[in-house]
Amino acid sequence: MKFTWSWLKDHLDTDADMPAILDALPMLGLEVESVVDRSQALKPFTIARITSTEPHPNADSLRVCQVDTGDTVIEVVCGAPNAAAGLVGVFAPVGAYVPGIDVTLTEADIRGITSRGMMCSEREMMLSDEHDGIIALPEDAPIGTSYAVWAGFDDPVIEIAITPNRADCLGVRGIARDLAAAGHGTLKPLESKPVEARGKSAISWKLDLPADQAHLCPRIAGRSFAGLTNGASPKWMQHRLEAVGQRAISALVDITNYVMIDLGRPLHAYDADKVDGNTLTVRLAKAGENMTALNEKTYKLDAEMLVIADAGGADDLAGIMGGERTGVSDATTTMFLEIAIFDQVSVAMTGRKLNIHSDARYRFERGLDATSPDTAMDYVSAMIVDICGGEASEITATGKGADWQRQIAYRPQRCLELTGVMVADDKQKNILETLGFTVSDANSQADHSWQVSPPPWRGDIVGSADLVEEIIRVSGYDAIPELPLPRDRVVSQAAVNAEQKRPITLRRVMAGRGMSEAVSFTFLDENTAKRYGGGDDALKLVNPISTELAVMRPSLIPVLMDVVARNQARGDNDVSVFEIGPVFADDTPAGQHPVLAGLRHGMTAAREWTGSQRPVDWLDAKADVMAALAACGVKTDALQVRADAPDWYHPGQSGTLNQGKMALARFGAMHPAFMDAHDIKGPAAGFEILLDAVPMPKSKAGKSSQRPLANLSPYQQVGRDFAFLLNSDVTAEKLIRAVRGAGKPLVTEVSVFDVYAGKGIPDGQKSVALAVTLQPTKATLTEPEIEAVSQAIIAAVEKNCGGVLRG
Template sequence: MKFSLSWLKEHLETDATLEQICDTLPMLGLEVEELINPAEKLSPFTIAHVIEAVQHPNADRLRVCKVDTGTETIQVVCGAPNARTGMKGVFAPSGSHVPGTGVDLKKGVIRGEESNGMLCSERELGLSDEHDGIIDLAEDAPVGMSYAEYAGMDDPVIDIAITPDRADCLGVRGIARDLAAAGLGTLKPLDTSEVKGTFASPITWDVDVPEPSLVPYVVGRYFKGVKNGPSPKWMQDRLVAVGLRPISALVDITNYMMLDVGRPLHAYDADKLSGGAIRIRLSKAGESYEALNEKTYTFEDGMLVLGDENGIDDMAGIMGGERTGCGDETVNMYLEVAIFDPISVAMTGRKLNVLSDARYRFERGLDPTGPTWGVHLASKLVLDICGGEASELVVHGQEEDWQRTITLRHSRIKGLAGIDVPEERAKDILTRLGFEVSGSGEAISSVMPPWRYRDVEGEACLVEEIIRINGYDE
């Protein structure tokens, strides 16, 4: 699970240093596998001003540029079609390593003109596949400044290992909650208030499965009149920082929600769906679909799938289909926020050998209340970024009966773990983790939060939580 420091601080109010955070995480059972500083590979690259760009005398597709780097004015030969006088760009000096191409720059002569360094595209910096032209910065970009600092890419990225029982930490918010419980700050509130719909959805659910537990709860919402352009820079920066490629606003929102709060979503282009309903059913042997990874998968009997009257277009909890995927032309979108049976998702994924971030989360068990609050959290992002109008909710099933009360005897902390944790400290830890705590002594009552529904089962689990947050180093 990767997250940047600034992303963590969207959920955690803290003055803790990066070193303190990285020291605390393993003491909570969240092993730090790697600390990545993306600015390191971009350290040679600075903002430069193209004072002059003229036609190369010996090449039709090249320009000879005079470039102010902030410390000197040098000549660069550039083949980008958008190189022009007056622009601000990203400059790589001779001797620097270009991460996107693997080339070490050297001074040279290109078609008879001296060239020192280069003006870079996003692909050359390893930021995206964009290579139609060099990076074109705003007029007020400060010449000589580090590009990584200017672009907000001097943000450290932490990569942690997640044990199979900690599905709640497969979102940045869950990690922030653990750190807050350990005393490294305060968990910020999350706005999951209701977004009211203004019309009835023209798409509904048609659920046909032999056991309700396969699809206990699914919520849908139709959005009309959306504009699916690029997502905001802040969202793109966070996705890029953790290794995901921005695609479009609607797709990026679903990926962002999955990483931010651990809630996978799926967005359909509503105009590509046929029949007025999305059918959730079991597959028949030989049925197939083309997934969003551009691969075709053929199903066995009894795999949980979604589709319409034209056939399957979604491997439930794993990957959507190319046929109904959202693109730049999408103006109407249908959002799926579901709970699927973890075992069904895991078995399908293993049999068809499909790995995805969504599968990784679904098979470990999601917060059973996720569709209730997730649809509103996602709706806010869609409406804020893409505009449009949201329908009333389309609901099948209901939240699982997740509430569980566990009694903790304070003496069992010492009895099971051999550690003295004062009673008030123990109760405070559980409260910070989201448990509703009452009672005292040998009858401390703890109502578990929904995001721990899958892994907290009894008194020993509560003892584990207390000694974990108290610190394994203790």
């Protein structure tokens, strides 16, 4: 947001100098990005008149000019085609640095004639790219005075950064209001004299929106103007607009741009003679409808885009850009003014779809003063009539208006409770009222509480904590006392508990498995959130940064999918990433859950001569889960696998790991449909560990917190292989559980090393081969002991799984 020093003082009555204001702005949350005083570079340049010219005796394209600088007459050699007697322009004396040509002027002998200065073009002064001739100023421009002062360049340009929640400061008046509340002056009243209305408006409004879409345009107002002269805008207006990066075009266009920066209120002007019919309709576009905008580009619209149309079709993208067909020109004499409120999300989505970035869109999608269609009309109308002449009609408006009025219960004591800063009640009230809030303290005697109503331009204020933020921001963050940390006692116990250590441990485990950590936003777009089981209204942000970050995420998988997609788009196909962070089931504290999620994509390793790399699969994801759970102290061999993973996993290559009835994790290959939604090609497998479901390791009183040494047996372990004939629907997990149960405590490891179904195996059955490890701890196993365990295993499989040992 750019504005000039004099522009700010039009709204702020202050004795403070500019350095004091520049120091105050960051304390109000308005970071100063730059201050540019354009007059410094142009300080040597003065206004001068060419009194006479004659051809250069030795060069046909040059002229010898006598230049009156106000103090003296100087001879200058000039090659500009428009150099003529009587022309008033800009003179650079010897010693002046000319920025456009990067030259410091000296006396120069040009074909035998000494030139003692230079008459400048706009490009030489870096005012524009115009260089066909020297600058021609009005004849009444004061000779001998500073060009920078005359042109308004001595008005420093201040640029500040605006956070997304402070749309009210996208206008100079909003910035002045903050400064006034902080005690740096008084906010001047907005001079808004009513304009006499002459008859009804030649154009009226019509809202043609479905009942469930009425919020797209809650209020729109307008009025007709006739007898206008759309010439050049006043110099003061041109200077201010050009200073902040706006090109001066014509009076009507400049007025709309000026008010947009002055009040933060975008407007639109139609040439009334070009409007087809006498009604402008606010409606949704027709699918495939085309519109040529003011940027001379034609856009194909869809049925979700809000437009304003006449009988000839759509010619205004609501809140973004007007249409070329009904735009004003130098010949415009009748004009219809539009001031409206449009839905923020609708404007943002249309702008993103069409890739149109405009100052109007920037403001509309952040929120405007909900009452401005009515309150700003006279201010703008008076400016139009004063500058362009003519007369105005009655105001025509439609729509019930935006629902912005609300009351917040507030206790002044809340400020001390949240910040530790004591701000007197009367000062709190004064700050809020200066910022435009309405404060009612009728109940303060009973319960010492106020009812505070935010102004219509502060849609970001929703609770008492927001009010505290406003009070502290304005009273000064430097008022927060500096207190040293207490040192009267040492920490009696570890500063980091076991629950806090767990994420640290898991990060090391995942990094050790070759995965990179991602840190992402906790927000998603609404469509993606719904795809992953979220998107409830309670989890939608009131004031999102953008529609792509509008809903609290229900899962970490979609953000990791986006990470993989971005890497794949940049040529990196083999990606392994993880993230530890919260996911949200609802808007209560109990609905926030910590999760470790990971995603692998592509090949397991880089290409090398042994050819050991392979595509990632669901087993890689399961191995990641097992490693993480083991690091958390979970006995992974006691977990059960169930085939009930969420929809974003492949139904035949996924599962959940349960400890009893509690699901600890889910894993699997990613579902092709979900990969397509993220535009991912190739194999991918992921997992999610629900950390609040994973039990903390039990600690016993008196036991050391050090991890115990491994209890290694000195006796020889024994391996035995078994092959069982089973029904096809028997799971490996059920088979392994039966074997472990039969061989306790000798059986320490069971793994499947072969599965076969085909020739020699009855239909509906399969052969599963197991490797079983027996580990004695008291003595070496004898052959009868080994045989007894083997028979127990065979019997358990037959009983629990219906399996038969193959011969």
